[in-house]
Amino acid sequence: MKRYLVFTGQQYYPHRAWHDFMGAAETLEEAQQIALDHADDWYQIVDLTTLKVVAHGSSGLYRS
DSSP states (O other): OOSEEEEEEOSSSOOOGGGGEEEEESSHHHHHHHHHHHOSSEEEEEETTTTEEEEEEEOOTTOO
16 A cells, blocks of 8 residues: 555645545645645645655735
8 A cells, every 4th residue: 555645636626635636646746746746735744654644835826
């Protein structure tokens, strides 16, 4: 089983939960590349061993 899950989406039209799932990776570096390849407005990378978000980001387009 891969360690990291990658979620990306649009701030304005979020799909929510698994519909924002873009892929899984063995390493954080691989997960970050998936996030870069698929990122819309935001991304989150979850570590399955700790169940915590270990990386996240936003384009800042829809910040209030």
